[in-house]
Amino acid sequence: MITREILLEKEINLEGSHSGFVFAPFDPTHQKVNFVADMLYKFRDGNLIEGSLPKDFQSSGLQKEAFYFQQHTLAKPIDYESLVKECILKIESGVFEKVVPSRFEDVPCHSNIDLIGAFNKLCSQHPQAFVSFVSSPQTGTWMGATPELLVSVSQNKFKTIALAGTLPYTPDINLKTVAWTQKEIEEQALVSRYIISCFKKIRLREYEEHGPKTIVAGNVMHLKTEFEVDMQATNFPQLGSVMLKLLHPTSAVCGMPLEPALEFLQLQEGYPRQFYSGYLGPVNIQGQSCIYVNLRCMQFLTDRLRFYAGAGVTIDSIPREEFTETAMKMDNLKKLFN
Secondary structure (H helix, E strand, O other): OOOOOOEEOOOOOOOOOOEEEEEOOOOOOEEEEEOOEEEEOOOOEEEEEEEEOOOOOOHOOOOOOHHOOEEOOOOOOHHHHHHHHHHHHHHHHHOOOOOEEEEEEEOOOOOOOHHHHHHHHHHHOOOOOOEEEEEOOOOEEEEEOOOOEEEEEOOOOEEEEEEEEEEOOOOOOOOOHEEEHHHHHHHHHHHHHHHHHHHHHHHOOEEEEEEEEEEEOEEEEEEEEEEEEOOOOOOOOOHHHHHHHHOOOOOOOOOEOOOHHHHHHHHOOOOOOOOOEEEEEEEEOOEEEEEEOOOOOOEEOOOOOEEEEEEOOOOOOOHHHHHHHHHHHHHHHHHHHH
């Protein structure tokens, strides 16, 4: 999608927003960026199937200088294992049931980095993920491949998922025989209960629930439960916008209960997440909206690459294992630049 108009909005109204692409930060009180669609193109297997590219357009001509690179912030990486220990203490004292601390890692980069090549490689390596590349003066430049659907609205059907729990994946693993630990099962169940609690807040009782089942996302596996609502049968045409506001930030990226978990993370993580663990996706494109949580993402800074990852912490968490989980998630993107 190419745009000439960018709107900053307090809330995203899926039913009334301009057709475009939304990019929202983790902090729900901050403004969301809406890239209004001017030109839309569709590709399949590398071939243009909808839209007509300008005659002077050359993808090979997209150079690094055409994108927006922010100066790196002065935030320093934290002692993640110590943060996880503090999370466990808060859970044991009853402050929250689950919390999702994150961290970042900076890697110096050379000046002739191939952004388009990295994006194409990410698309081929993650065919089941929502792969994105966003660059603007308002947001800086971000790239990612997220497996987590937040809200989907299409043909009067609303969908969302509960995605949590992480184990390493190799191609020889039989997904039907994966043995999940009690910690991973409970972590994913908390996300499902969070979604159901949002349904209860709006007195919605008619929904379908499928799962959990094991899915693959790059070099890791997750547990996923799908939820679907017939908006016409329930007479709830605004369900997409209502649930978007209720769900973000989900317990999969923040914690439960929301308010104490959010406050704790903003005080203790030691850096602003910006658009990491926010949400993004097309809005009102040919009658469909599909919003994803901005996970497995990275930010391009002036002289380095910044990788982001988090892990769900419960009372059964082991700090070293949570650190290892974040490292696995970052590796999905790091290997693009090896």
